Amino acid sequence: MKKGGFLVFIGLLAFLGLVFYQPLFSVLRRGLTEGGRWSLSPLATILTDSYFVHIIVFSLKQAALSTLLSLGIGLPGAYLLTRYSFPGKSAIRSLTVVPFVLPAVVVALGFILFFGESGWLNQWLMSVFHLPSPPLHILYSLTGIVLAHAFYNAPIVMRLVNASWEGIDPEIEEAAASLGAGGLRRFVGITIPLLTPALLSSAALVFIFSFLSFPIVLALGGARYATIEVGIYTLIRTLLDYKLGSALILVETALSLSLTYVYLKAEGGFATLTQGSRRVATCPLFSRKASMCKMVIAAYIIIAAVFFLGPISSVLVDSLRVRGQWSVESYRQIFALGYNPFLGVSPLRTILNSLFIAGISTAISLPVGIIIAMFAVRSHLPGRRLLEAILMAPLAVSSVAIGFAVLYGLGGAPLHVRGTLIAIALAHAILTYPFVVRVIRPVLEGLDQSLVEAARSLGASPIRAFFEVILPLIGPGILVAAVFGFALSIGEMSATIMLMRPGLGTMPIAVYSLLSARQFGAASAMGMILVVVAGIAFLVIDRLGKRGVGCRTLW
Amino acid sequence: MSDLVVKGLAKSFGDVRALREISFTLGQGEFLTLLGPSGCGKTTTLRLIAGFERPDAGRITLGGRSIVNDPPEDRQIGFVFQTYALFPHMNVAKNIAYGARLNRSISTKRRVGELLDLVDLKGFERRKPAELSSGQRQRIALARALAPQPRLLLLDEPLSALDAKLRESLRAQIRHIQQELALSTLYVTHDQEEALSLADRIAVMHSGTIEQIATPQQVYEHPQTEFVASFVGRANRFSGTVTATKDGLISVKVGEFLFSLIREEGLSDDLRASQVTPGDHVSLFVKEERLQLREVRENAISAQVVLVEYRGEMSIVYLKTQIGSLRARVSTRQATTLSTGSEVNVSFSPSAGLLFLAS
Numbered sequence: 001m002k003k004g005g006f007l008v009f010i011g012l013l014a015f016l017g018l019v020f021y022q023p024l025f026s027v028l029r030r031g032l033t034e035g036g037r038w039s040l041s042p043l044a045t046i047l048t049d050s051y052f053v054h055i056i057v058f059s060l061k062q063a064a065l066s067t068l069l070s071l072g073i074g075l076p077g078a079y080l081l082t083r084y085s086f087p088g089k090s091a092i093r094s095l096t097v098v099p100f101v102l103p104a105v106v107v108a109l110g111f112i113l114f115f116g117e118s119g120w121l122n123q124w125l126m127s128v129f130h131l132p133s134p135p136l137h138i139l140y141s142l143t144g145i146v147l148a149h150a151f152y153n154a155p156i157v158m159r160l161v162n163a164s165w166e167g168i169d170p171e172i173e174e175a176a177a178s179l180g181a182g183g184l185r186r187f188v189g190i191t192i193p194l195l196t197p198a199l200l201s202s203a204a205l206v207f208i209f210s211f212l213s214f215p216i217v218l219a220l221g222g223a224r225y226a227t228i229e230v231g232i233y234t235l236i237r238t239l240l241d242y243k244l245g246s247a248l249i250l251v252e253t254a255l256s257l258s259l260t261y262v263y264l265k266a267e268g269g270f271a272t273l274t275q276g277s278r279r280v281a282t283c284p285l286f287s288r289k290a291s292m293c294k295m296v297i298a299a300y301i302i303i304a305a306v307f308f309l310g311p312i313s314s315v316l317v318d319s320l321r322v323r324g325q326w327s328v329e330s331y332r333q334i335f336a337l338g339y340n341p342f343l344g345v346s347p348l349r350t351i352l353n354s355l356f357i358a359g360i361s362t363a364i365s366l367p368v369g370i371i372i373a374m375f376a377v378r379s380h381l382p383g384r385r386l387l388e389a390i391l392m393a394p395l396a397v398s399s400v401a402i403g404f405a406v407l408y409g410l411g412g413a414p415l416h417v418r419g420t421l422i423a424i425a426l427a428h429a430i431l432t433y434p435f436v437v438r439v440i441r442p443v444l445e446g447l448d449q450s451l452v453e454a455a456r457s458l459g460a461s462p463i464r465a466f467f468e469v470i471l472p473l474i475g476p477g478i479l480v481a482a483v484f485g486f487a488l489s490i491g492e493m494s495a496t497i498m499l500m501r502p503g504l505g506t507m508p509i510a511v512y513s514l515l516s517a518r519q520f521g522a523a524s525a526m527g528m529i530l531v532v533v534a535g536i537a538f539l540v541i542d543r544l545g546k547r548g549v550g551c552r553t554l555w
Numbered sequence: 556m557s558d559l560v561v562k563g564l565a566k567s568f569g570d571v572r573a574l575r576e577i578s579f580t581l582g583q584g585e586f587l588t589l590l591g592p593s594g595c596g597k598t599t600t601l602r603l604i605a606g607f608e609r610p611d612a613g614r615i616t617l618g619g620r621s622i623v624n625d626p627p628e629d630r631q632i633g634f635v636f637q638t639y640a641l642f643p644h645m646n647v648a649k650n651i652a653y654g655a656r657l658n659r660s661i662s663t664k665r666r667v668g669e670l671l672d673l674v675d676l677k678g679f680e681r682r683k684p685a686e687l688s689s690g691q692r693q694r695i696a697l698a699r700a701l702a703p704q705p706r707l708l709l710l711d712e713p714l715s716a717l718d719a720k721l722r723e724s725l726r727a728q729i730r731h732i733q734q735e736l737a738l739s740t741l742y743v744t745h746d747q748e749e750a751l752s753l754a755d756r757i758a759v760m761h762s763g764t765i766e767q768i769a770t771p772q773q774v775y776e777h778p779q780t781e782f783v784a785s786f787v788g789r790a791n792r793f794s795g796t797v798t799a800t801k802d803g804l805i806s807v808k809v810g811e812f813l814f815s816l817i818r819e820e821g822l823s824d825d826l827r828a829s830q831v832t833p834g835d836h837v838s839l840f841v842k843e844e845r846l847q848l849r850e851v852r853e854n855a856i857s858a859q860v861v862l863v864e865y866r867g868e869m870s871i872v873y874l875k876t877q878i879g880s881l882r883a884r885v886s887t888r889q890a891t892t893l894s895t896g897s898e899v900n901v902s903f904s905p906s907a908g909l910l911f912l913a914s
Contacts (some may be wrong), residue, residue, distance in 0.1 A: 050904075160751040278632050316613045355761075361791045448638065448640060450638060451642060453605070453607050453627065453634065453636075453640070454634065454636060454640040454641075454642070454699075455632040455653070456607075456626070456627040456628045457605055457606075457607075457627050457628070457630075457632060457633065457700070458628075458633075458654030458657060458699065458700075458702070458703055459628045459629075459631075459652055459654055459657035459658055459703055460628055460653075460657060461626075461628055462626075464657075468653075469642055473644060475644065
């Protein structure tokens with residue numbers, strides 16, 4: 001690394017130390033002190049109290065069930081995407097990115113509107129089968145939480161497993177066939193072992209996401225079902241018990257770090273597999289020949305379509321209906337300047353707050369992410385793998401914990417940001433920069449170093465070569481990273497809610513407040529704005545991704 | 556007049572000594588090939604001359620002026636990359652114009668036309684690199700390197716990613732263009748056939764040093780070192796001991812057999828300068844096409860045919876003898892009379908053997 005680059009990197013470490021590592025350590029230390037002294041008693045309280053043990057066990061249990069259901073829904077989809085061709089296949093493959101930019105609180109809202117007691121599904125079932133009462137009781141239960149997590153995570157399983165499956169060289173299976181292995185033996189003996197790293201890493205990833213999920217559990221769990229994340233939120237924001245809250249964060253972080261370690265191990269086995277010279281042959285899904293198999297596939301597609309499209313369509317429809325009539329009244333409410341009693345501010349203020357926060361957050365996370373990606377690709381320092389892992393740590397720390405770290409450890413001197421939108425933006429920047437790294441890194445890795453050399457041997461100075469060759473090639477990747485970071489910030493609710501003060505509300509907080517107050521029309525209208533932002537982000541990511549940059553490794 | 560002078564070039568990457576001591580000169584308009592196995596330092600040599608790396612020691616002068624401290628953009632040296640390195644976001648015309656545009660003395664538009672003409676790709680101006688075949692990409696890469704009218708052209712294994720037929724036709728095209736422009740050219744390859752057919756002179760490289768630098772014919776027929784003898788062409792190698800030197804002949808004992816060689820033909824320069832004396836351990840090389848199967852002359856060995864490999868006009872005969880396995884290249888007409896397992900006598904003329912002192 002050159003001298004200038006080294007200085008920039010040291011500056012980055014100092015910045016992250018100030019806004020992330022030091023605050024996080026002070027929170028973890030708070031969980032290990034009692035009356036100003038080192039003590040294990042807060043930790044002992046957490047690990048012996050039956051309520052806390054219950055929420056820890058429940059967190060793990062719901063994550064395990066969510067992982068199983070996500071695999072159950074995602075794997076058939078991966079199989080269909082790999083082995084069949086059908087119209088809209090590439091669109092479906094692209095759409096599997098959507099959960100990453102779709103705010104969780106909107107999914108929770110969609111679930112309430114679609115699966116709720118008086119939701120669209122129950123109403124439809126009642127009218128079709130002439131039932132006197134709603135047949136489905138999914139919400140405010142473990143089932144609702146697990147279903148919503150599967151909505152979120154099944155597409156991830158589908159995408160990762162499909163990518164790995166298509167990467168298997170068909171010649172390997174052909175070799176097995178020529179050696180006498182039949183279809184089932186090939187599947188069990190060849191395909192499954194080759195897919196194992198993808199299965200393990202996607203399962204580990206889904207487990208981590210479900211374990212750390214906050215808005216969905218908060219909105220769909222009701223009073224009875226709390227996970228560690230909800231427990232931390234309640235301890236800190238409602239009971240103001242920083243000591244036990246910090247101890248619970250300590251327990252959670254220890255668990256999530258171990259889970260992340262498992263994930264990185266599994267992901268490591270991934271890369272070696274994708275060396276297919278030829279693509280897997282596909283057969284058309286829709287042909288005249290009907291078969292039992294086709295029926296099962298058709299049933300899967302219908303159920304999946306209802307499951308994935310139902311909640312989102314419900315948000316759209318409810319945003320446009322007021323007391324049984326089509327109307328844009330809800331949108332008028334949302335863009336109003338006046339004080340809203342459920343929000344504590346005007347709805348328009350929350351929109352402006354979100355845009356301001358996302359702008360600042362992106363302006364920080366983009367350079368931070370680019371510098372780390374360049375370090376990861378270019379540096380030859382000893383111990384750089386470890387340093388890289390430490391730099392990606394926000395991925396393994398929960399959003400609620402990061403929100404509290406910024407609140408507790410950063411608020412005062414020297415930054416004086418406590419109780420400002422800047423504090424929220426800083427938390428968002430910490431949460432999103434690892435994703436910027438993951439988008440930019442493959443772009444930099446794919447950049448042929450000899451392009452720069454070619455430009456220079458043709459007479460271009462280093463600066464010219466950067467602006468005329470490098471920038472046009474990585475520019476789209478940087479744009480994808482910026483849009484991705486912006487969308488993540490717009491939809492972020494967990495860290496935001498920890499840093500909330502009157503007047504600092506954002507759009508996701510507004511959706512949550514409105515749905516808590518059962519103002520579903522206004523919640524849906526606000527939710528639709530978030531859906532539109534997510535949709536624009538998706539289009540940018542997808543369009544530019546197709547031009548050979550960007551998001552092959554979003555996670 | 557020599558154009559490029561390289562003297563005492565050395566370069567290490569960490570613990571790896573890529574170049575130990577490289578010195579050579581390249582005349583105006585000359586075509587010199589650096590030939591060697593992978594890892595011998597030939598690409599490093601090229602990159603040092605282009606200015607992509609800095610040498611640890613040594614001098615590089617071009618037209619009498621040292622260029623070691625110049626950045627690549629000031630050297631006026633064209634470079635053709637193995638992987639083409641065409642700018643993927645620019646079309647063909649823009650790729651070619653890139654260098655010409657930076658050199659103000661050149662009319663860009665005319666130059667692009669001329670060069671596309673030169674590489675036979677008129678009408679491809681608006682194509683993107685991704686829309687070209689690999690052979691077309693390589694020709695565009697050549698045109699782009701020529702556009703700023705470089706003083707020296709460097710080519711780094713430019714044909715290694717292409718299939719055999721295309722390689723041969725592009726090879727001829729490169730040579731033709733180079734001669735037409737009378738452009739001093741340095742060409743790196745690991746393919747000896749490419750080196751022998753293209754170059755005015757060949758520098759054979761091995762672990763960071765130049766083993767021999769001479770015309771293709773000299774390198775092929777009079778290799779100076781054991782490495783060159785084994786790397787260029789295909790030769791059978793025997794280990795033996797010198798038993799006598801008299802009347803212009805050297806006798807070498809290999810196993811049970813006693814071979815005699817003509818002194819003047821059979822000695823490398825090294826050996827000629829020193830003296831071979833009875834008792835010296837030597838390596839004896841006989842090229843596969845110099846082994847005779849038809850009539851028994853001097854230096855005969857009885858052998859068994861293991862395999863006959865048809866190669867069109869010529870055939871390769873694999874033989875088993877008491878002193879090891881041999882390969883002979885004979886006309887197919889002669890090879891058809893041989894059947895697997897049959898006994899033959901192999902021989903070679905006293906002028907066909909080459910001796911090196913065993914290290």
